[in-house]
Amino acid sequence: MKIVVFGLSITSSWGNGHATTYRGLLREMDRRGHEILFLERDATWYEAHRDLPEPPFCNTLIYKSLDELFAEYGPEICDADCVIVGSYVYQGIEVGKWVSKHAKGIKAFYDIDTPVTLAALDRGECQYLSEDLIPCYDLYLSFTGGPTLDHIERHYGSRAARPLYCSVDPLVHYPMQITPRWDLGYLGTYSRDRQPGLDLLLCQPAASWEKGRFVVAGAQYPSELKWSKNTHRIEHLPPECHSEFYSSQRFTLNLTRKQMQVAGYSPSVRLFEAAACAVPIVSDHWPGLEQFFVPGKEILLASGSQEMLRILQRFPDDERRAIGERARARVMQSHSAACRAEELEEYLTAL
Template sequence: MKLVVFGLTISSSWGNGHATTYRALLRAFAERGHEIVFYEWDAPWYRGNRDLPHPGFARLKLYAEWDDVAASAVAEAREADAVIVGSYVKDGPRVIDALAGAGVDPLFFYDIDTPVTVAALRRGGTEYLRPDQVPLFTRYLSFTGGPFLQDVIERELGAREARPLYCSVDVDRYRPTEIDPYLVCDLAYMGTYAPDRQPLIDRFLVEPARRMPDRKFYVAGPQYPDDLEWPENVLHNPHLPPALHPQFYSSARWQLNATRADMVAAGWSPSVRLFEAAACGAAMISDRWPGIDHFFTPGSEILLPETTEEVIHIIRDTHEDDRRAIGLAARARIVAEHTAAHRAEELEALVGTVVASA
């Protein structure tokens, strides 16, 4: 089938998790024999940090303004077997109105930021989706699963049908690698700065670093305030290219997962960074949220401390054999259930059943 996607970005992984998500999913989808066209607004901040300008598995169409491509994009969408509009698309409401107004069907929404989207819709809308547009989609595909889909997306917001399409990982690219001495540390975290995530990072990484000055910690990610003071034993790197992510995950003794507040409240919202780290055999420490035990078994595949003291105890006292066993068990879970190939098969079924009935 031919699939047309309007997404935030596939060409640049700078400061976002959308690119790696689309790359893994759509590469695997193309390997199943499908044609893909990806429309992306040519954002200035991605233009200067474009690490995949020519994806071999999809035709990338960059545009400066929606008006420049609206007519041709809608025409191509009408000829496609299915169309997906993702969250955080520039001029999203205009894109959706144009596609729906032209009778594009089936039309899917792929929400990579579901709890954030819902919180905004309850306040009147987002820059990429209006509340009245939710019922326009044939299916609402979501990074978040569990009861949130039926209770909120369908009953409250009026979606025709909401289904989970969780993030995934390309296990051929994300796998245990040789350790990079520069990246070796006791606890590492990768993620863009977010005010609602920072308290957990302070409690689970910054404070342990202060109390263990003989240990090394590493934070990778952009947009942290200039006035944020890291302890001397915390190294902060504003951007780590995707090619180095497997080494980053493989080199730290422990990896920290910190979840946005809206996603914790909704539950059932694993992040792509969590899956990527697990695929690299990383031993993971995470905050606790409803549904996390659906993806990993606490205690054997992931550890869920509640306090700074528990984190310190994990770092200081966990035997190396036990730590390695946790990482290997997490990778085995990813390989069995959450690869890009698994998710591409699910997408094919979610889209294919609608296409077949149409």
């Protein structure tokens, strides 16, 4: 198929998880024989941090305005077998309306932020999707599964809401045989609703266990935040450094945004990436987690700082490594980029 994708960014992973998702998925679609054009709005904050300016698995176009884009590439978009519009695309409503009117092939919306999107729609504040646009898409691909899919069909009139969860790229995320430098680490862009969980499950344990070694990597953390002396900060960590980062931890922390917790069935891309590196994960709990990992066998759960400290200080090393290996096996079987490409192809073929 000829597939056109409007996405937030594929050239820059700075401050967003979309790039990693698109890179793995579209590389595998290319490997399956599909021809892909990725359309990305030019943005100054991404221009300065483009860690993959020319993806080898798709044609990538950085455009400055929709008028310019549609004037030059309109025929190619119209004739594609499938056009996918992603969440958080700048002027996404305008893009979606143009695509729904002119594109001849399958029209799909790919929601990498489903609970955030639905909450914004309820408030009438969503900048990239409108309620009247949802029925115009043949397919609503969602990072969130479970009851949310039924809600999208029944309440918003989607023709077909299907899960297309985040995934991991095993060429980028894999175990490295190195001695861990940190007892607990966390990788994630700053989020106000995740910060209480980070305070509870990493910052408080770090403050009370001076001999422990901790690390937090991610952009956009406020400068006024205070970190304990035994907590190392990394401002930005490009995807090619993730494997070494995860492999350098005895345990890694997974935190879920509040809206994803409430919706459930919303695994984060960092969850699968960490598992692919065979580092044992300690996570907060949310509905549907058991669909992806078996608690106590493939993942550990913690709800407070003392519980986290007991895991860090007393958990047997052999069992710690075994949990990491079991999580990796689960991800490779069910949550790789190749798995997602196969699922996407099945959805498109059915339509």
